[in-house]
Amino acid sequence: MQIASATTGTPQFAVAGQQLGLASTYLAGDGTYLNEGWICSSTVGYVQVIPGQKPRLEIQRKRDEVIVPQQGNIVLCRVIKITHRSALCHILSVGDKTLNEPFSGIIRKQDVRATETDKVEIVKSFRPGDIVRAEVVSPGDSRSFLLSTAKNELGVLFAQSIVGEFMVPVSWQEMECPRTHVREYRKVAKQ
Numbered sequence: 031m032q033i034a035s036a037t038t039g040t041p042q043f044a045v046a047g048q049q050l051g052l053a054s055t056y057l058a059g060d061g062t063y064l065n066e067g068w069i070c071s072s073t074v075g076y077v078q079v080i081p082g083q084k085p086r087l088e089i090q091r092k093r094d095e096v097i098v099p100q101q102g103n104i105v106l107c108r109v110i111k112i113t114h115r116s117a118l119c120h121i122l123s124v125g126d127k128t129l130n131e132p133f134s135g136i137i138r139k140q141d142v143r144a145t146e147t148d149k150v151e152i153v154k155s156f157r158p159g160d161i162v163r164a165e166v167v168s169p170g171d172s173r174s175f176l177l178s179t180a181k182n183e184l185g186v187l188f189a190q191s192i193v194g195e196f197m198v199p200v201s202w203q204e205m206e207c208p209r210t211h212v213r214e215y216r217k218v219a220k221q
Contacts, residue, residue, distance in 0.1 A: 044071040061089025134174035141178040154215035185219035
């Protein structure tokens with residue numbers, strides 16, 4: 031249960047040093063301290079009232095979980111740019127957890143498929159805007175994670191055709207626009 035503002039009904043937000051309530055009415059809990067008969071906030075957060083014989087005031091701090099891709103994690107990423115040797119990506123999620131800020135990733139030509147890696151053409155595997163399921167191979171350099179789509183279940187999940195339609199997979203290496211029936215090459219993820 032949280033203390034609500036009398037005017038808006040939303041939980042009261044407190045800053046460090048702010049008086050929250052009288053020590054005669056409440057107990058001091060996490061994120062609070064006693065000062066001259068008052069319970070004061072020792073940090074920034076939302077005021078919570080914990081019910082009991084004598085209610086306890088606490089400060090709840092919202093802590094965003096920091097998720098960093100690790101080797102072996104399956105990630106979803108958006109292709110940002112392609113070169114003849116690699117596809118540059120923004121990693122959007124790790125497993126089922128969406129990232130607050132994307133990490134950079136790179137899918138190198140040799141990491142697109144498990145076989146015939148010398149015949150891989152990035153332009154026939156990915157296009158900017160594609161949503162790709164990939165595996166983190168290693169942390170890479172300081173700027174980007176190394177990613178792989180070499181397994182059958184990894185590769186392009188969503189791609190848009192030139193007319194803006196979501197394409198459907200027709201083979202492990204082609205997707206088709208449902209409106210124009212034009213086919214484009216992709217490294218398609220097995221569904």
